[in-house]
Amino acid sequence: MGIEIHHVRKTFGSFTALEDIRLSVPSGGLTALLGPSGSGKTTLLRILGGQEEPDAGSVYLAGRDVTRLPAQQRNIGFVFQHYAAFTHMTVAKNVAFGLEVRKTPKAQVRRRVQELLELVQLERFGDRLPAQLSGGQRQRMALARALAVDPSVLLLDEPFGALDAKVRKELRDWLRQLHEEVHVTSVFVTHDQEEALEVADTVVVMNQGRIEQVGTPEEIYDHPASDFVFGFIGEVTRFGELRLRPHDVEVTLDPESGSHPGRITRLTRIGFEVRLEVVLDSDPGSLGGAHPPVNVQLSRTESQALDLQQWDAIWVRPRAAAGGREVEVLRVGAGR
Numbered sequence: 001m002g003i004e005i006h007h008v009r010k011t012f013g014s015f016t017a018l019e020d021i022r023l024s025v026p027s028g029g030l031t032a033l034l035g036p037s038g039s040g041k042t043t044l045l046r047i048l049g050g051q052e053e054p055d056a057g058s059v060y061l062a063g064r065d066v067t068r069l070p071a072q073q074r075n076i077g078f079v080f081q082h083y084a085a086f087t088h089m090t091v092a093k094n095v096a097f098g099l100e101v102r103k104t105p106k107a108q109v110r111r112r113v114q115e116l117l118e119l120v121q122l123e124r125f126g127d128r129l130p131a132q133l134s135g136g137q138r139q140r141m142a143l144a145r146a147l148a149v150d151p152s153v154l155l156l157d158e159p160f161g162a163l164d165a166k167v168r169k170e171l172r173d174w175l176r177q178l179h180e181e182v183h184v185t186s187v188f189v190t191h192d193q194e195e196a197l198e199v200a201d202t203v204v205v206m207n208q209g210r211i212e213q214v215g216t217p218e219e220i221y222d223h224p225a226s227d228f229v230f231g232f233i234g235e236v237t238r239f240g241e242l243r244l245r246p247h248d249v250e251v252t253l254d255p256e257s258g259s260h261p262g263r264i265t266r267l268t269r270i271g272f273e274v275r276l277e278v279v280l281d282s283d284p285g286s287l288g289g290a291h292p293p294v295n296v297q298l299s300r301t302e303s304q305a306l307d308l309q310q311w312d313a314i315w316v317r318p319r320a321a322a323g324g325r326e327v328e329v330l331r332v333g334a335g336r
């Protein structure tokens with residue numbers, strides 16, 4: 001079932017945490033609330049979950065106004081960064097908890113727990129205690145527990161925030177797959193751009209208590225609606241009066257139309273990627289002040305084809321000037 005948020009506002013004393021939030025979360029989707037620290041993501045999630053009441057506005061779940069309804073009556077599953085498991089109960093008991101509270105018949109509980117443990121690939125771990133699981137396994141148990149009572153909505157607050165990079169990556173793929181099987185309307189909070197773009201089908205970018213943009217990962221990345229989104233969603237470098245992505249800067253050994261001379265002051269290889277820092281001989285724009293080094297991102301193949309080395313004199317230009325594919329560039333200070 002879908003979620004509708006109508007003109008929600010939330011203040012803490014004189015501080016406005018959310019300002020006139022309007023949002024439609026599609027039924028069965030996996031939606032990310034993405035934004036920097038303090039942008040209001042968790043506050044919005046807590047208002048959906050019923051842990052916080054808005055000062056104004058309303059929340060509808062499947063067409064029903066739940067704005068003043070307590071959390072327990074909303075049929076919502078929660079997963080938090082630090083999952084509060086019952087430490088003295090086995091994994092299976094933890095997953096069964098919500099069902100037992102609802103007085104579900106024993107045989108049915110056993111069947112459902114087995115199903116859920118299989119779903120989160122923990123079928124061999126049912127008899128362990130939570131402390132005997134890895135961080136990633138514990139978050140999968142948290143998911144099984146949240147799904148046990150067939151929630152209409154699943155809310156996840158930085159569910160993989162406390163895990164190391166490799167496990168995070170595995171769990172992202174896994175959450176995506178799980179969601180394809182279960183299809184429960186899910187909203188998750190993250191401040192990690194890559195996580196949002198990779199996992200979600202809809203991304204809601206938040207900044208200072210407001211929604212900056214709602215769209216698919218492709219729309220957000222390729223057509224950012226504001227300067228803020230452009231800068232937040234990926235790396236940005238300056239070229240004269242333009243701002244563009246480091247992979248949208250083209251490097252040539254000879255002058256071309258629209259190109260500008262410079263020198264490679266730094267060359268770093270990260271796996272298959274090569275990053276250059278290029279100091280330009282002069283400013284291609286007319287903004288005044290010192291021009292910052294231009295950051296360039298190339299594939300190793302591209303870098304090898306040009307035989308690039310540190311201190312080489314080269315030419316750079318925005319890829320758009322080459323008449324190639326369309327690239328997103330913003331004028332510095334355009335503030336759209």
Ligand SMILES: Nc1ncnc2c1ncn2[C@@H]1O[C@H](COP(=O)(O)OP(=O)(O)OP(=O)(O)O)[C@@H](O)[C@H]1O
Nearest residue numbers: 012015017035036037038039040041042043044191
């Ligand atoms: N109970 C509260 N009392 C006072 N201020 C609060 C309270 N809860 C949140 N805030 C403030 O509201 C703002 C938004 O907080 P929120 O936790 O929603 O941000 P966030 O985007 O989730 O950030 P983070 O990624 O750091 O968790 C912050 O400036 C925070 O300090």
